[in-house]
Amino acid sequence: MDFISETMTNKPEILLVYTQRMVRGRTFEMIENLGILTLAAQLNANGFEAKAYTGITTDAVKTIEKMKGRLFAVCFYCDFDNRSTVAAIINYLKKHHDFYVVMGGPQTLHMTQKDLAIYEADAILKGEGEETLLAWLNARIQGKDIIVTGEIRASQNADYVYLEDFSQYALPRNEDALNYAERPLLSVITARGCPYRCAFCFEGGNSKKLRMRRAEEVLNEIEERLKRSHGPRYLFFCDDTFTTNPVRLRKILSGLKTLRETYDFVWFCEGHPGFLVKHSKLIGEMIASGMVRMQIGMESGVDEVLEAYGKQAKPADIQKVVEICFAEGLPQLTGNYIIGGAFETEATLEATTTTVLELLDLAPGMLDLSTTFIMPLPGTQIYNHPEKFGIVLEDRECITAIEDFPVNHTQGLSLPEVCMGRSRFITKVSNKMKEQFAAGLVPKERIRQDFKLAFKYGLAAGYLKFIYAKNKVMVDYYKKLIDYDGLLKEWHELSEDEQKNWIIQKIPDLSMIDIKALTQNEFECLRYSGKVTISEMTEILKLSAEKMKKLLMKMSDDYLILFSEVI
Incomplete structure (x- = not known):
């Protein structure tokens, strides 16, 4: 040329x-x-x-x-x-x-x-x-027309190339992205291949043996990339098999914990529920080393469906992982449910929905759930033998959809019924989340943590995106609370002495508040905010200490006020 x-x-x-x-x-x-x-x-x-x-x-x-x-x-x-x-x-x-x-x-x-x-x-x-x-x-x-390994030529096909030793290759650099501008997200992969053989998964259906990078190599890459970072980072471990080897995992966790003493980052990974139930102590260790979000395969609430997929996990395993994660204080646990998958009927959809609502009851504020339709990916069992899963492929090559519309249905459900099933599922999950928040079942510590992860690390989960963020007063409240960490406090954080001597601070601009909905005492608190201590405000309103406490607790719960030591 x-x-x-x-x-x-x-x-x-x-x-x-x-x-x-x-x-x-x-x-x-x-x-x-x-x-x-x-x-x-x-x-x-x-x-x-x-x-x-x-x-x-x-x-x-x-x-x-x-x-x-x-x-x-x-x-x-x-x-x-x-x-x-x-x-x-x-x-x-x-x-x-x-x-x-x-x-x-x-x-x-x-x-x-x-x-x-x-x-x-x-x-x-x-x-x-x-x-x-x-x-x-x-x-x-060099002007040569050589055939390299893995190259398809007109006269011959080629085998897929799998590498073994990744340590000999240069480490990825975010700066190699065209027009690079730093964002919190920092993706890392620790292994290639997959030992599992889930019926719907491209990796499991096509990959050869699992090839894991040594813990030291993974940690070296992370440190090198963090050194070139200029702000807090959210590490995103991309591989499905991060938790497969407990010995290697613990080495990585130890290294991450050490790195966090120097660098400001949190992290995400995918975990297998069957593995995590057997090694439940690892969950706490993962959280202690900076994990703030984890995804586990959920797929269905029906035992027989998970068995058909080859998940090597049961709904009871998923429930146990949810319980442990909530007890250990994991901020966010995410999972995906397949709608219109193997042997799906109205009955299996109803069973899955019931299971999911029970999981939400077990962990208010933690679960970030999503849905998808079956994508018949080449090489998977569902692509090769859909009939074994009660699935009818209408568009095997997925020409008509971008994962937003089903390309298959089941023997028990038509395409429109699959779509309606997903809509009903999402509505019930969304309503349950809203009910939990309205009833005060989501712990304040979790709400605050979600806002911190969003503001500092760019990580916004379902409760925040679909509930909290719709309340502008609430968003402003947590933005100030997190920006002025330690300088501003919520009522429940104040000591007995601080509940007398700290100063009331109005948080939202008055234009954001429905003034008519305020009581006279609430209005006066906002009017004098930034000028007087709690004790002085108590005298101005001529309230007892107990009534003043109730007033401030309510205003705090309504995201109207915070407290500072100085004006």
Whole structure:
């Protein structure tokens, strides 16, 4: 290609892209794609100038167009969700530009020679690409047309490449993201592969053996990335298997606890309920080392359904984990329920809903629950044999949906019934959460903790997003309380002496309050706020100490006032 000699006057520029269809605010934009960040690090360590980009399709094309004059290659990450998008963009780029276009990612596992015509890329590289992508690009720089391991050619298919020793490769750097601006989230992966074989899971259905990084390597990566951070971070352990090995897990927990003495961060991981029930003491150790949020596989409240999925956990295990997490003070436990999955009927939906409402009763303020429809991912048991799960696939390739509409139904439920089942489930869960909050069942400590995690670490859970955040007075109250940590206190935090001598401080602006709803005493407290102590206010209102206490407790519960030592 004519552009090569010009490009080689500088380091060859590579853009690694993960893009999906045009729905802003989806999870893929919030969580860094560690696959392309890791490849960027490997290329940058070997003479290239590589950047990673994540965004919706239109933005991705605009970004490539802006960089087209200096690009040596554009490399696309392809998964089940973005196949059609990647194919369309590559087709456009090959018609209008000369730079190389390479494709990789998990979806390539199931690609063969026929996909060369569909995607029209210069190369489709199957598998983990730290070595193969570097080798392919280096060959093109040298003008060679070599075949690298894992490359599909017209004359032959290729095996998927699995790597074993990850320690020899450069560590991912957030700064390698195009137009990088630091956010609290910091993604980390500690293993590849999965030992479980859940019927609906791509990783479990397709991966080879579990390959775990040594605890020391994981901790070294975290420390190196924290050193380059400028604010509090929220570590997001991406792999499904973080809790698989208790010995390695404890080493990581010890290291995280030590790192938190120097760096300000909290963390999230996924845990397997079957494992956690057997090693329940680990939950407390995980929380003590900074875990503030954990996800466990919930999927269904029906034993037979979980057994069909191959979950290796029962509803009773899930309930036990919920109880332990709540008792240990975990701020947030999240889980997902599949609606319209294996053998789903009106009866199984009702049973699952009953189970979930009971879990909410066990842990008010902690659970952050979501729902999904079955996605028949290639290589999974549900994709290969849906009939064994009582599932009818209407759109096996999911062309008609972006995970927001079912592409299958069951023998007991039609597509509209699956949709209605999800709607009813969400409504009942939402109503239960609202009832808990209205009844004062959510501990104040949990509410405050949720706001702290949101304001400081960018971590907003379900109760906050759908209930607390709708009350602007409440948001303002906790914002001030957390911003002025220790300088402002709630009523229940005051000592007996402070309940006399500290000063009442009005929190919300009067424009945010319905003045007519206030009693005269409440209005006077707000009018004199910032000027008098509690004792002085008691005298002004001519109230007994007990009545004054009740007044301030109510105003505090209504998020109207806090207390400070000085004016």
